[in-house]
Amino acid sequence: MQDSSRYDVVIIGGGPAGLSAAVALGRSLRTTAVIDSGSPRNAPAAGVHNFLSRDGVPPLELVAAGRTEAASYGSVLIDAEAVDIEKDPEGFTVTLGGGGRLSGRRLLVTTGLTDELPDVQGLAAHWGSGVIHCPYCHGYEARGRAIGVLATGPMAMHQVQMFRQLSSEVTLFLHTGPELTDDEWELLAALSVRVVSGKVEAVEETDGSLSGVRLESGDGFPLDALVVAPRFAARSALLESLGVRITEHPMGIGYSAEVDPQGRTSVPGVWAAGNVADPVAQVMASSAAGLMAGAAINGDLLAEDAAAAVERHRAGAGQALGGAPAGHDNGTTTGTPDGTAELESHAH
Ligand SMILES: Cc1cc2nc3c(=O)[nH]c(=O)nc-3n(C[C@H](O)[C@H](O)[C@H](O)COP(=O)(O)OP(=O)(O)OC[C@H]3O[C@@H](n4cnc5c(N)ncnc54)[C@H](O)[C@@H]3O)c2cc1C
Known part of the structure; x- marks a missing residue:
């Protein structure tokens, strides 16, 4: 099997959390793939409530609208189940149930939870x-x-x-x-x-x-x-296979992936958002967590890209940060001894 595609971010789970992240990342011109197996948790319900401006919208209609928005920002939507993840030198490689693999520099897992009745x-x-x-x-x-x-x-x-x-x-x-x-x-x-x-x-x-x-x-x-009070069982098998820490909810209602307020898990490069990380998050809170994780991942990639650009700049190897090679004075940015950048005025 060959790697067919490489993205900035691979998102596993295309519910409100995953699709919100895809929109945020797409609007920052990051390449994303959203892998989704097509069973959002609230699918049995007639409508979504407490979602301001869309009260009562059927759950699948909401997801369909989110997919259209994510796709409009270039996100690639893949209808499949992710069955395996491996760490690779540049990020992560995800294997799909029907065959095929794709890779991402970062991984966001938004697979939701199972209600154990x-x-x-x-x-x-x-x-x-x-x-x-x-x-x-x-x-x-x-x-x-x-x-x-x-x-x-x-x-x-x-x-x-x-x-x-x-x-x-x-x-x-x-x-x-x-x-x-x-x-x-x-x-x-x-x-x-x-x-x-x-x-x-x-x-x-x-x-x-x-x-x-x-x-x-x-x-x-x-x-x-x-x-009834179902047990909220995070769909966390893939995260667990990478060594992500899982915690019991303090109220004894289930378990979920441990994340910081921006969705970062205990494993570098891996984020989680929505019900897989917070069993009591409703649709709006899950969307918000996806957006937050998307923004945080973009920030993490920015830091990595900036560090790589500085490396190239120091090596004189190329066009760092869109500027000129080192030593050329054409009125763009240049580094200062303390590492900050300053803009030189240059009138043509
Ligand atoms: C019956 C019911 C009614 C509800 N009603 C409301 C309501 O009215 N208002 C409200 O705000 N909240 C409601 N909720 C809560 C709501 O369902 C969740 O807040 C929301 O679905 C969480 O979004 P999510 O993106 O985290 O997960 P989900 O919406 O569950 O999406 C996760 C997605 O990941 C996919 N997936 C899972 N594993 C894999 C894998 N290995 N590979 C690929 N894809 C995978 C699933 O197929 C799914 O599409 C309700 C919940 C239930 C159970």
Whole structure:
């Protein structure tokens, strides 16, 4: 197999984070390739909310618009899965699932996360419609309806309060969640939240929509929506193969790649942004992180390019920084002894 293409930046993952980075880099005239396997995390949802100016836009429509914008700045969009990354002397080489390889001086991973759902019969089929997790994404659409909260961990009490804000008809299913404390029982009573003990066996549906849950005891409870707390598992296998540090979220809700505020990982030359690095980032925050990482990568490349230009300039080998060879006085930039550059005036 031969290297077919070399870019300034290879971006793995073409969701909001990766495409925002591609736009920022393209507008700085950096060459980018975006490799995307076509399954953005929110694909099951009907619309994207809390995205100012595009409220309710279907997730795939948003991605399509982002792809058009990235392509308009020269980004090469590759519909494929990245299956392997190797460090090479000039950066990184990425291998695609269907064969083919491409290389980049820098690597940005924006592969998102997988929502690991509770193992309840029929639940996964309603993910993103009747089975929901995020009050900001789709809580408003369930306002005033019969909402169940499926307890599987410590997030359940928080979710009860978030969704109680949106409906007076909230039921907490204790399922496999932790024992409630006296204070929690008191809070639930104060909020008029019904509490149901026992394990939920199945999600029930009517005409293709979620219509309730059935306990192991056989008791059924009609519902319009069921709130769950998935484990947020970063799609971080490629990053891990390069040795990038992965951390558990402090709230125990999952794990993600460790990055600094600009998206730089623990491995030089490798950045990560969006849900792979921040499991609670929504679309706008993921886009913003992609933009930030794109700008930071451009800055990193600028520093490398400037250092190389100075090397060439010192060696008298070429046209450093677009200026003249050393020793020529044509009114462009020249170096000073302290390493700064000054502009000489030159009137023609
Ligand atoms: C059901 C649901 C509804 C949501 N609703 C909202 C909402 O209303 N508003 C909101 O702001 N947020 C919402 N979110 C959150 C939103 O989905 C995320 O914030 C957003 O998708 C994160 O963007 P991202 O670019 O990091 O990842 P993603 O959008 O998941 O994009 C990652 C991309 O990387 C690709 N990929 C992964 N691995 C590889 C690989 N090895 N090679 C090539 N490509 C790869 C995937 O195919 C995918 O296209 C919702 C989430 C869910 C689960």
